[in-house]
Every structure is written in structure tokens, then in C-alpha cells.
Amino acid sequence: MATNLYSLHLFEKIFPKNTTQRILDVTILFLLSSLLVYRLLSLQHHGFPWFLALLYESWFTFIWVIVVTIRWTPLFYKTFPQFLRQRVQELPPVDMFVTTADPVLEPPIITVNTVLSLMAIDYPANKLACYVSDDGCSPLTFYALVEASKFAKFWIPFCNKYNIQVRVPFKYFQSDKSVLSITEIVDHSWEFQQEWKKMKEEYEELRRNIEDAAKKFASFDFDLSGELAVFSDIERQNHPAIVKIICENKEGLLDDTPHLVYISREKRIKHPHYYKAGAMNALIRVSGLMTNAPFMLNVDCDMFVNDPQVVNQAMCLLLGSKEKDCAFVQFPQLYHNNPTDSLVLLHEYVGKGIVGIQGPLFQGSGCFHRRKVIYGLWPNDIENECARYFNSVNGKVDDDEILVKEFGNSKEFIKSVGHALKGKTNIPMNPSNYLDAAHQVVGSAYEYGSSWGENVGCLYGSVAEDNLTGIAIHKKGWRSGYCNPYPPGFLGCAPSSSIAVMIQQKKWSTGLLEILFSKNNPISATLTANLQFRQGMAYMWIITWGLRSIPELCYAVLPAYCIITNSNFLPKFQEPGIYIPVAIFVMYNMYTLFEYIQIGFSVRSWWVNQSMTRIITMSAWLFGFLNAVLKLLGLSETTFEITQKDLVHDQSTSIDDNNIDENTGKFTFDESPVFMAGTTILLVQLAALATCLLGLQQPPTGRQGSGLGEVFCSVFVVLCFWPFVEGLFRKGKYGIPLSTIYKSAALTSLFVYLSKKSYTV
Ligand SMILES: O=c1ccn([C@@H]2O[C@H](COP(=O)(O)OP(=O)(O)O[C@H]3O[C@H](CO)[C@@H](O)[C@H](O)[C@H]3O)[C@@H](O)[C@H]2O)c(=O)[nH]1
Numbered sequence: 001m002a003t004n005l006y007s008l009h010l011f012e013k014i015f016p017k018n019t020t021q022r023i024l025d026v027t028i029l030f031l032l033s034s035l036l037v038y039r040l041l042s043l044q045h046h047g048f049p050w051f052l053a054l055l056y057e058s059w060f061t062f063i064w065v066i067v068v069t070i071r072w073t074p075l076f077y078k079t080f081p082q083f084l085r086q087r088v089q090e091l092p093p094v095d096m097f098v099t100t101a102d103p104v105l106e107p108p109i110i111t112v113n114t115v116l117s118l119m120a121i122d123y124p125a126n127k128l129a130c131y132v133s134d135d136g137c138s139p140l141t142f143y144a145l146v147e148a149s150k151f152a153k154f155w156i157p158f159c160n161k162y163n164i165q166v167r168v169p170f171k172y173f174q175s176d177k178s179v180l181s182i183t184e185i186v187d188h189s190w191e192f193q194q195e196w197k198k199m200k201e202e203y204e205e206l207r208r209n210i211e212d213a214a215k216k217f218a219s220f221d222f223d224l225s226g227e228l229a230v231f232s233d234i235e236r237q238n239h240p241a242i243v244k245i246i247c248e249n250k251e252g253l254l255d256d257t258p259h260l261v262y263i264s265r266e267k268r269i270k271h272p273h274y275y276k277a278g279a280m281n282a283l284i285r286v287s288g289l290m291t292n293a294p295f296m297l298n299v300d301c302d303m304f305v306n307d308p309q310v311v312n313q314a315m316c317l318l319l320g321s322k323e324k325d326c327a328f329v330q331f332p333q334l335y336h337n338n339p340t341d342s343l344v345l346l347h348e349y350v351g352k353g354i355v356g357i358q359g360p361l362f363q364g365s366g367c368f369h370r371r372k373v374i375y376g377l378w379p380n381d382i383e384n385e386c387a388r389y390f391n392s393v394n395g396k397v398d399d400d401e402i403l404v405k406e407f408g409n410s411k412e413f414i415k416s417v418g419h420a421l422k423g424k425t426n427i428p429m430n431p432s433n434y435l436d437a438a439h440q441v442v443g444s445a446y447e448y449g450s451s452w453g454e455n456v457g458c459l460y461g462s463v464a465e466d467n468l469t470g471i472a473i474h475k476k477g478w479r480s481g482y483c484n485p486y487p488p489g490f491l492g493c494a495p496s497s498s499i500a501v502m503i504q505q506k507k508w509s510t511g512l513l514e515i516l517f518s519k520n521n522p523i524s525a526t527l528t529a530n531l532q533f534r535q536g537m538a539y540m541w542i543i544t545w546g547l548r549s550i551p552e553l554c555y556a557v558l559p560a561y562c563i564i565t566n567s568n569f570l571p572k573f574q575e576p577g578i579y580i581p582v583a584i585f586v587m588y589n590m591y592t593l594f595e596y597i598q599i600g601f602s603v604r605s606w607w608v609n610q611s612m613t614r615i616i617t618m619s620a621w622l623f624g625f626l627n628a629v630l631k632l633l634g635l636s637e638t639t640f641e642i643t644q645k646d647l648v649h650d651q652s653t654s655i656d657d658n659n660i661d662e663n664t665g666k667f668t669f670d671e672s673p674v675f676m677a678g679t680t681i682l683l684v685q686l687a688a689l690a691t692c693l694l695g696l697q698q699p700p701t702g703r704q705g706s707g708l709g710e711v712f713c714s715v716f717v718v719l720c721f722w723p724f725v726e727g728l729f730r731k732g733k734y735g736i737p738l739s740t741i742y743k744s745a746a747l748t749s750l751f752v753y754l755s756k757k758s759y760t761v
């Protein structure tokens, strides 16, 4: 019988055939190498630009080698959640975390929707607990959650009764027609329609209440009495801990609402709080005390559950494979407001390949972790039953001191750690019994002298704490699993304005570079620990984003430099050498275009993403790089800038014209220096092209002058920066601010002056 059950596989690994892709990848690599050889051989007949081009192209070739390596063996998983209940007698508990940090940038109605979608997951309610960390320490967020918990009492039974597929209310009620159409009308008759209407009214009321409260809050008219009294006189960055249990499933009923706990960890100005990583660690400890589930799911406040089967899906991998092979299960970051976001394509481009090496990277949201792994265990700790912590004779914790040193000084928490390490699950527990201990473990000084942020929990030292934590896990030799079901398990909110995109990309590139300069960098993790070589390459590919801005920027201004100085970096059209760069250009673009079309995207989205990638690399990543350098020199601290989350697709905002055109990708600008980079690159090209058109170029100094190749490249850069061309002529938020244009014009003049000077010397 047992073997029979075991033969029901919970997942299947599928290695797609990728021969064509390999051939194309290698062909491009061959062309790139040929170009380098050609340049080297003809170096002495050419000038300085030729040498510069050789340098940059060597870098691009290096990056391409990495790309080819990590794309070599793609993999995806197919899961069979329908077998789960037969294979596993008792489903394991899961603690679910939501982080929020600012009620203005992250409106509470968004967090509320995410929390409701989690609480309504199709999984035994007594096995789920939802913990919300509020770094904003906002009474508004707390109030919204309390209101949401009242709504949840109706919402969850409604979802269960009618087996609702989309359990995030805002999306479910977005359009009357789509919901009341086809199957549900037929299936659920009059009774369903009545209940549906009632639920919709309830949700509307919830939304109105939260909106009214937000208005009162903004005008300092919010009543802080009763439960909310703890929030009076609170300073956001300097306040005691607040932990409140909003819902408690005291009897451990299968169909009650799961526990819902609100946490605002203590903040003191003199103590660093480590942004999201710090919040995650507070959540890990409080949940350890209260429910101590062996698995933890974490999502950002804007990332809701889109398929109520997500936990079952993840369990297929977590329970169906050896522990060592699945430290965590990552779901892709997909967006409900921008399905063709470049991040989505990142998975197609290199993500599938990484899944086939040591497993996907931890992406911060939509990820199921094993508690033991997050507590810093190595795969061989599992094999020897955590011998380093436990006495081999009686199996008890050998000496509390070891644990206290690592996990901090809380008796109750240490006890829970002991249980977690041994794989014991003691539920049901009543969270309310642990309120005092919970306040203690979220104290701002709790982590002092312990290993939190170093070896335990989410790691500190980078604003891309997700990648940092992920690499520390892979470095120990763990593998990770990827779950990419249809419909998508989670959907988040892509930043809808280009300003928000720039801030986010800048933050990422800084955070990723911080990893390169940390002790967890992929090079040492490969050489001295168990990070696989190709996985190390994958991490290198991603964490060097910031560095890539420099060669790319230089390469983009090279054609302009050549035109201005009447020199060349490309072979002339009559030379056979020209075929190599032309072939690379044509092949690369056709290839990426083909990849887009293959996954169902349009030619337009291909071009928009190509051009956005160029813009982001040369502006946001450049500033991310500069930030990281300043931090390295000790001149500034990096901060986690929170991405603005928009309500555009919530019915609470009317979708007016402005919102629509923002979402179709119209570029917005502000005075940030990030936009100065793009504007300058554009103006430099325009200056060069004007020089050429007006015949103002210098006569070529002995060697060949610039030609069609340089002009073509310069025009191509202008096309990539087309949103900036439009920005030059637009007004308001769609136009580049005049001050930015002036500064960029000054920089451009300087560039032209220095270029001319350099070439005459
Ligand atoms: O001091 C802070 C700052 C942020 N957050 C939360 O962290 C999450 C992510 O912040 P967001 O501004 O949305 O970051 P993004 O750049 O959009 O997020 C991606 O990149 C981050 C790393 O840079 C990861 O932490 C995220 O999980 C990942 O989705 C949000 O829920 C925030 O509320 C906190 O809890 N405390």
C-alpha cells in the first residue's frame, strides 16, 4: 500500500529540448569571438575608438558566455496537486507573511486584499496563520485589517461554498459581467446570485470604510481610541513594539478563519532596522512562537494569491522531493497590471536555465521556505539530525547557550527553535498565549549579539535581501524548486510609471552590487563552499547589473564620438569585416524577437522592452552603481526605497484617461538625475548627427573617417531613447524638466568639446 501511494508522483521534471536555442546561442558566441579576433588582428591600422570597441565588446562577449552557460539546461516542473491528499496523510501547517511599510505608498486596501486572498486559500484553516508586519506602524493599516477580518468571516465561507477561483475580492468583483457569466449563472442559480450581491455590497462597504478612514487619517481627524489607543503619539521611526491578534482560531476548526496577527516591531533611532529583511526576521520569530509551522510563505503587500491551490502546488515540490533538493519553492513574479513586464521575460530568457542548475533564486515574494533552512541549517545537519545542537544521548537541546547565541535570548523562542529543528509540529496553539514573548522578540535590541541577519533568517547588508538570502542558502548546497502553474499562483503590481521603475531598478542594482562586495559573493561561494559553478555564473549575471551600465554607456556614445571626431570604430561597408557586426546585430534582434513571439507577446512589446532595457541599463543601473560605490567608500548609506503601488486596477479608482495612457507605457519624467543620464545620451547623439548633416566634421586625421556604420548606430541609440525624444517636446509630467535639459545640454557641450580636443592632441 505504502509503495503504491509513493508511486503517485507529486511532480515531474521536464527538460525541454533546446537544440535550436543552443545552436543559435553558440553561433552568436562564435560571431562575437570572431569580431574580437578581427579587431585584434587589425588593431594597428586603426585608431583609439577601435581599441575602445574591442574593450567593450570583450565585456559583452564575457556576459554572453555567462548567458550561454546558464541557458544550457532549462527545466520546468509539472505538479500534480490532485494526488496530494492521497500521498500525504496530514498536510503540514504553513505560516504566511505579508510585509507593508507605508500606508501612502502602499494603500491599506491593497494590503487588505492580499491578506484576504491568503486567508481564503484552499487549505485547512487550522493549518494556516497569517502574520502582517507593518513597518509604517500605522493605525490606518491596523484598522483596515480589523475591518478586513470581519469581512473575512463571510468571504471565506462564500469562497469555499462556491469554490471561487479568484479569492482576492478586488479582482473578483472587478467586473460584474465576467463574474456572473457562463458557468456560475448556470451552476449557482438564484441563491448564488443573492449571496454574490450581498458579498459585493459587503466588500464595497469595507472599501468605503477604509477610504473614509484614510481621509480622516490624512486630515488628522482619526479617532485613536479603544483598540487604536496604542497608536497615539507614535513616531514611525521611534516606537515600542505592537503585536495584536486580530483573529484567533481558538478551537482549531477546519473551516474557521485562520489566525491573523498584526506586528509592528519596535523601532529606535539608534538601532538599525534593516528594512524588509528586518521585518521578515520579526515575522519569522513571532510566527515561531505562535504557530511554528515548518513552512513559511512570504509575499509583498501587493502580491495576492491568484489561485487558491497555491499551497497545494508548493507542497507537491516541498513534500514530493528530498529536503536537500528543495530548500524553498519560488513562484514567478507576474503582474496583474502589466503582463508583458520585462521581469516576466527574464524568466523566459535565463530563469528556466537557472531552474535547471541549482534552482531558482529567491525573489523576495511568492516563496515558500522551510523554516529549518531559514534557521541556517546545512543539508548535512538534516542527515545527522542537527547533531551540533542536540545531545546524542537524550536528544534534548545540549546546551541552551548555543541556541541563545544564535537565536537570541528568549526562552520561549529557543524552545520553539528546538522543535522546529527536530521537525516537531505542535499545533494547535493559541497565539494569544505568546503575546508577551512576541513583544520581546520584536524588540529593536533583540538581535544584538545573535546570528540574526548573519547566518539566521533573512540576511542583512543588501537592499536586495532576497538574493543575498538566496545565495547563502544555495551556497550551503541546497537546491530550490520552481513552481509555475497556470493560472499563476500569485500576481503583483508592476510599477506603472517610469519614475517608479527607475527607483526600483536603481535599488535593485545597488542591492545586487552590495552582494558582489559581501562575503556571500558568488565567487567565494563557488570556490570555498557548495555553490555550483554554473549557479555562481547565474548569480554573477544578475548581480553585475550595475557594473554593466558603464561599458554599455560608453559603447552607446562611441558612435557619436566617432562622428564628431570623424573617426571610425566599425569596418567600412566595402570591407568584408563589416559582415561580422552586421550579422551579430541582425541575428541577435531576430532571435530575441522570435523568443517574444514564441511566448505570445507582440512585436511592439518586444521593442518597448528592448528600448526600456537600454534606458534602464544606462540610467537606473548607472545610478545604482554610483550608490553602491558611495556606500563602499563609506560616503553614504544605501536605503530601501519603497516602490509606489497603484490602485489603478481597483474599481475604487475610476480609470480615467491619464491612468490609461500611463499604463500603456507613456514615459513620465521628474527632476531626478536618473533622467539626466538618458537625456544626455540622446543629446550627444543628436549633436553628433547634426555635426554630420551640417558637414561640420573635422577632416579625418590620416586614418579613415566615420562612415555609414557609425551614423546607423547613432540613429539606433536615438530610436532606443525615443521616449526621451518625445519628452523633449512634451509638457508637464510627460516632458523632461527644463532644468534637466539645460544640465544635459551643458554636459553634451562638454562632451563635444573634450572629444574634439582629445582627437586633435
Ligand atoms: O522598511 C521596509 C521596506 C519595505 N518593506 C516591504 O518590502 C516589500 C517590498 O518592497 P517594494 O518596495 O515593493 O520592493 P520591490 O522592489 O517592488 O520588491 C522586490 O525587490 C525587493 C528587493 O529589492 C524584494 O524585497 C521584494 O520582495 C521584491 O518583490 C513591501 O511589501 C514593503 O512593504 C518593509 O517591510 N520594510
Ligand SMILES: [Mn+2]
Binding pocket: 300, 302, 643
Ligand atoms: Mn513590489
